[in-house]
Each structure stands twice: as C-alpha cells, then as structure tokens.
Amino acid sequence: MKSDTIKTFNQKEFLSKFMGPAPKLRKMIKDDQGRFFMVPVQDMIKISQVPVPPTRATTHTLIYLTEGVASMTIGFQKVRIRKDECLVVAAGQVFSYDKHEVNRGFISNFDDDFLISRISGKELLKEFDFLNIWGNPVIKPKGNTVNYIRQTLQRVLDEYQHNGLTNVALIKSYFIAALCELNTAYQPIAKSGSQVALTLVNGFKEAIHKYIKEKHHVADYASLLHVSPNHLNKTVKSVTGKPASAWISETLITEAKVMLVHTDHSISEIATALGVYDQSYFSRLFKKYEKVTPLEYRKMIDLS
Template sequence: MPLSAKIKEINNAQEFKEFYLQDSHYSSCPECGHIAYSHGNGFLEIVTLEDLQQLHTHHIGLQTRRKFYSIILLTAGTVTEVIGHQKYHFGPQSMYFIPENQLHSIETWSEDLQGILCMFDADYFLLCIKHQIKLNQFPFFQLDKVPYIDLSDRETQMMQHLFWKLNSEKCQKTTFNDDLLVRMFLNIILLEAERIYNHKAAEQPYNLSRKEQLVAQFQLLVNQHFLDKKQVNEYAGMLHVHPHYLNDVVKEVSGFPASYFIQQQLIQEAKSRLIQTNDTVSMIAAALNFIDDSYFGRFFKKITGLTPVQYRKQHKHQ
C-alpha cells in the first residue's frame, strides 16, 4: 500500500471532530455558532486537550494531513508527536504549531494531559487591516524552522489568558464586528508567540532532509516572487533543479504540486486586497500582474468558486 493511502486528509473542523471525537457535534461552548459562515469565510475552533483526550476514538498513531493551521498550548502532561518527519517530545509550558498541509501523527499522550488546541484556516485569519503579516511569514509555520517554543511561567499564564479571551469572545459573538474582535485576538496570540519564538529560536538547532530543504527554499522563493513569477519552471531555474523533479519533491513532502503553492499565494493576496482595501478589481488584477481583468476573474473563480466581486460582497466587513 502506498504511503499516501495511509494518510487521512482532514479539511475542516467538522472532519476533525468526526475523525478525532466520538461526538462530532462537540463544542467547547454550547453558545457558539451564532454566525453561519458562507463559502470561503473560514473557521476557528477551540477544544481543551482534556476533552480531546476523553473523547478521542482512534487517533493515536494514525498519520493525518490537516488542511488548516493548529496551535497547541500544553500546560500539563506530556505528548510525543510527529510533525513532518521529525518526532518531538513536548512537556508542560510549551506551545507547538502545525502548519497547513503538514503531515502529523500523535504517538503518545499522557493521562494527565491538559492544555488547549486552537485550529483555524487561512481564510478566517484575513482581517480588515492593511499590510497584515501573512500566516506563512510566522517562523513557526515555516518548514525550515522548529515548530515549537518553551514558555516561562509568566508566558504560559499570558497565553492561557489570551486563549480564554479568544474562546470567550468566540462564544459571545453575535455580529460580524464581534467576529472581527475574535480574529484580532487570534492575531495577538500569533504575534505574542512570534515575539517569544524570535527571542528563543536561536538556541534551537534544526535539521531537515535534502528534500525538505528544497521545499522550504521553494516556498520562501514563492513568498518573495509570486507577483512576477507564476510558473514552476521559473522557480526550478532559481533552485537549479529540473521542473519535474521540483514538482515531484514538493508533492512528496507537502501532498500538493508546486503550482498549488504559487496559486494559493496569489489567491490569499487577492483575498487580502479584496477585504482589506477599496481597490477596484481592475487595480488588484494589475497589482498581481494578471494580463487582464477577465483572466484574473476566471482564475479567482476557479480556485474559490466565487468571482472577486462576489467574494468582496460576502466577506468584507461593513
């Protein structure tokens, strides 16, 4: 059986609940869910590790690829998990991060486990703030950086409070402005984690395989050049490898072809500009170096299922 056949893909919070929990309707707050999100508006879910430990059915040892981002704050107990192809042992007062599309499996969880799991997708993270940092720019979500930080007592207490505030605001929201506040608290958690990470990361050595190094270099180049380089062969040339080889390695490591990452970078930039600015669709198409508005519109609709105008109308805060 090929390895890919053993990997369970989990696309959203509902599939996460159905795979990990006995009760797929579980929610950490019964008052949640006042806002019904339409296509592409994303999701945010929070669950305690104690509840996950109690309700899980068969997740230990199975390899998954989550199509969203995860942040785990561990306050008690120990876990052994595989993120990518690296095995990690985490103890109390630690945070670890699982980026979108990363391979992941849980090997062991101790009985006294306590903490918080927060999961969200890229669409949910989009805020009405210009020049916002992108998720793939946070170091702990980058393939060539260690995906965890150790916390002091004060830092642990601060993160617990921020997650409590995030969940509290999520449970009480009744309007889209309330939802914007929830997204801002998520942003604060990530920015605080980045500040701690940057202060401590130099102390943490990290080794990647040659293939993982190539994919990390490719993703970095895409982040830097996606506006003017939209073809896989352009990146292959910069990396001095054959385009077919680059595509095969990217797909082996990430589960997606190389072109997927170029497209996603363009789509996220387009969504950000549609939500965070008042630029016309023509202005956005030109800024993203599309040959004309109609080509940009077809590209956007093929990926998202909506035209740029429809996406802006449905998702921009009033």
C-alpha cells in the same frame, strides 16, 4: 473503507462530533472570514481515537499546554512539549500520534483566511515562520510571556465558548495577539549558519514538499534554488544536521506513509504516484527508514 484519494483532517466532522448539530455550526466552521475553532485539550481527548496514523493537516493547529505533556510526529520529526510550551502543525504538514497523554491546555484549528481578513492583511502571515511548512513546530516561551499567552488564549476560549464567532473581530484580535507573543519566543530550526544559509534551507524545505512527487535528486532542487548541488547539500547539513539527500528521502517516505494509510492503491501504484518506477527500490528505501516493508507497514496500521 479506504478511498482512492488521500483523506485529510475533517474539521466539520470534528465539530459535528464535539458540538453537536447546533444552528451556528456552519458559521462556526467557516464563514467569510475563514475557519477557526478552539477547545480545551482535555475535552478533545474525550472524543479522539488513537492511534492517529500519518495524516495531512489542511489547516493550522496550535496546541498550548498548561499541564502535562504532548507528543507527536510531524513529518519525520518526533516532538514533545511540556507545560507552557506550544506545538504548531502547519497546514500541509503530515502529522501522527499514537497515544493519549495526561495534559490540559488549549487546542485551536484555523486557516490563513481567518488571520488575514478584515483586521489584518496578507503581510501578517510573513511574520509567523511557525505557520510555514519548514518552520520549527515547537515554541518555548519564557518569563512574563508565559502569563500573557495563557491569559490571551483563555480570553479567546471564553469568548468562543460563550458566543461562537459572533464577535469574530474580538476573537481575531486576541488570537493574533497570542501569535505575536509566541513569535517573540520562536526559534528557527538551525544548528548553525547565517541568515542567508537559513533562507536557502527554508526554500529547500518548501520546495521538497511541493515537488517531492516529481523531483528526487539534490541536483533538481539545487537547480530550482540557483545553487550548486554541493553547496545545497553542505548548507542543509550545516544548518539542520542532515544532508539534503536525507530530507528528500524522508519526505518521500512520509508521502508514501500517508498514501499507504489513506488509499487502497497497491504498493506499485503508490511508488508510481510518487515518481518511483522501480518498486523494489521503493520497498528497500521504505524499509531503510521504517524497518518494515510498505506492505508490512500497511498491515500494522490496519491492525491498529
């Protein structure tokens, strides 16, 4: 039964299914140093059900493959990683996938508090663009970096499987080291443009995720970012290959899909919640991107 509020990935529910009612479960889910868990990818597949419809992540998820492939849709972007590549779903991002694939590797779920408490400060988060809503979700390490990442993640997994978060400082140290290694291979999403242009585009992406239910026009975001609408549209298109208007529409449709899947609200109520007061326009826009109407999309998800 769907609820009136949007559901999100429930880490506690996952851990309960995977680990059982262990005495340490509550501490392993969340303690005063944040939330963290790690399991082999192949073990998670045993308990996961597909398809997973558009769902908002409440914490960061990192998948590193040592064998096989993995496909996912993040926001409106379809991504695919292979052996020795990494996929990151940043907290707040919407993700979905529709099939099990043969693969092996590591999957970890964690929040900002886990990274910044005790042994590191908030400044650390600024080092990892891939943990931002606008970051590139795919990282492709090369050379010796591949071995360093594998070894470091394996050390984290071994410690976590044997001792939970008993030696949390040790786990954090190795895990942050793995993120730092990944950071050396990270490349931002950009077809072209200067650092100034990339900074503007990143600010724009962050703004649309924050204000999409209130602001639907390029001019709205240009005003927030203190540039002209024409400059914003051109810059976004030059860096990403798509104009700012397309990013706004795609983000709006992504939000609509989450609400269609995880609430019982009517199509009219969803359109209104997203700041679109013309239901016919909302349905036309949705069909333009999804090839089906909002109602047909909901029925498809229910059948699956």
